[in-house]
Amino acid sequence: MSQSAQSLAPVRFDTDAGSKLSALRRTKFVATAALALCVLVFVLAKSFQASYPWLGFVAAFAEAATIGGLADWYAVVALFKRPLGLPIPHTAIIPENKDRIADNLGRFIEVNFLATEPVREKLAEVDFSALVADWLADAERAAGLSRFVVRLVPRTLAAVEQSGLRGFVTSRMLEQIEKVPLAPLAAELLSALTDDRRHQKLFDEFIKVIGRFLNDEQALATMRDKIRE
Template sequence: MSSPQSQALPAGMTPSAKAVDAEKLAALRRTKFLATAALVVCVCVFAIAKSLQGRWPWLGFVAAFAEAATIGGLADWYAVVALFKRPLGLPIPHTAIIPSNQNRIAENLGRFIEANFLAPEPVRQKLKEVDFAALVADWLSDRSRAEGLSRFVGRLVPQMLQAIEGSGLREFATRRMLDRLGKIDVAPLAAELLSAFTDDRRHQRMLDEFTKIIGNFLSDEQALAVLREKIREELPSVFNRFRADAYLLKRIVASAATLLEEVRADPDHPLRGEFDRFVHGFIDQLRHSPDYAKRAEQLKRNFLARPELRGLALDVWKSMRGFIEQDVASPDSMTRKHLTNLFVEVGQNLARDPQIRADMNTGFVVALASFVESQKSGVSGFIAEQVRRWDLGQLTRLMEINIGRDLQYIRFNGMLIGGLAGLALYSAELLLLAN
């Protein structure tokens, strides 16, 4: 049923696969030899029994059995051979069934796999058996793998940054950011920020710093000289002859210094209370005053409209890109270290959280099942196309090696069943003739 050429082992097979195929081929040859030998024995027995039937009538039963067994064996030999080629090379219709119907087999096989193996429910049930999240967690928790992934991501970073800049995504993000900032109500936001700042009277620290600044100003000789000159300009000349400017400056500085010291030393000083009322009043105006809201909105629009802002965004992007590219190229990259730690931490957290794993597995099942559903017609077509491209000799050889031995046993069964049927018919014939 196979030519020596078709029985040759294909190139590229592993030694173990070749050994297995060699064992199957040897077993097939033994079975074929036994089946053929049994058929020859049936023919010989039939001939001997038939020739001696006149001397020993009981040999008629043996001849009937052998005759029917021979016919059954020949019929089953024909059926087995007709699956793969034309018996004796004769152009008999409906023979060489597999080679003649390769295209139909390919189409039916593809449709069968699509309908029975790639149906939505079986695919989902099979995917649910796999804990994808646990596989991801185990993979990421391995630091060597996480380092390899971080190196891979690091190599992609320059290309990603270049793609972002070339695609206009940076300009789009800048515009979107400015648009979002333009929609923010500045006055209420500023009021909330100032309210948070004034908790526990933290704004009083500003007053303390302000008093220190004034104190430093009043102790600066150049500042005092300028202030004294201003006083001299405002006083009549007669007062300046009596050095009234110096006296007034001295009294002003002393009074101011005393006041500042009192404010700094007394947390309940009336000036602090006035400052509290001023700050809280300003916050209240920001929160409720339409006039303040209008002014804040105008300041915001003026600020966002300035070209320097877009230039600042461009400078920030260039600086960030340069830093990232330089860092990922470094052997001791901090970016890669942080990425490695991040991947390991993600894997460990994922391993500890069954709910997240369950959610991830559900997502994997939905995504993969949807992918299989959308691509199964393509898989069916791919299988059909591959079957069409199979070499007929190789296909016949593979089928013969793997199922040929079982097919040979059909010949044994055919001889046995045929022989028993012939024996039964011969017995029935004798009974009918006897009556």
């Protein structure tokens, strides 16, 4: 990362954090103002309800809105901290239980998303060949991929030649081949070939092919011409 990019990264982070903090403050101000308005409406409606009975409905509405707002405020604050700083039980739920929440969340993801069976089922649902075919059906993408391969293959071969990778791989293959017991493999191969007289059947088929070739005048003429050449 260049020096200019390093200097811009913290500034961007601070800008994002500042904008989010400003939005949070605006939201809190609007919510507090709405709650205060509901309390004010409730007080005024109750004060003039004797003179205007219909204000009872307004007071009931404002009372319900006030109680709902206080309940929402308490529920949200109790998740993250102590309401009004008081040590009320079952508050500051997330800070007090963050380790347990993280363990349970990690276990849930591991069991339901990263376990062998769910991953296998999800992969079985994906038709990778169809995805590749659809992607390559686009002429522009196919041309771009071909150009990339044409540039990549010579460089790859040159890198392999210069790095000595081919010699290393060859030596390793020879070492592994030398460790292979050829005699038992040859014995098993001969056993499989001679079992149930398979070798005789193969020989009969070979004789039939040779017979058909020798009876084909055009093939014999072609072979004579090749021998003369």
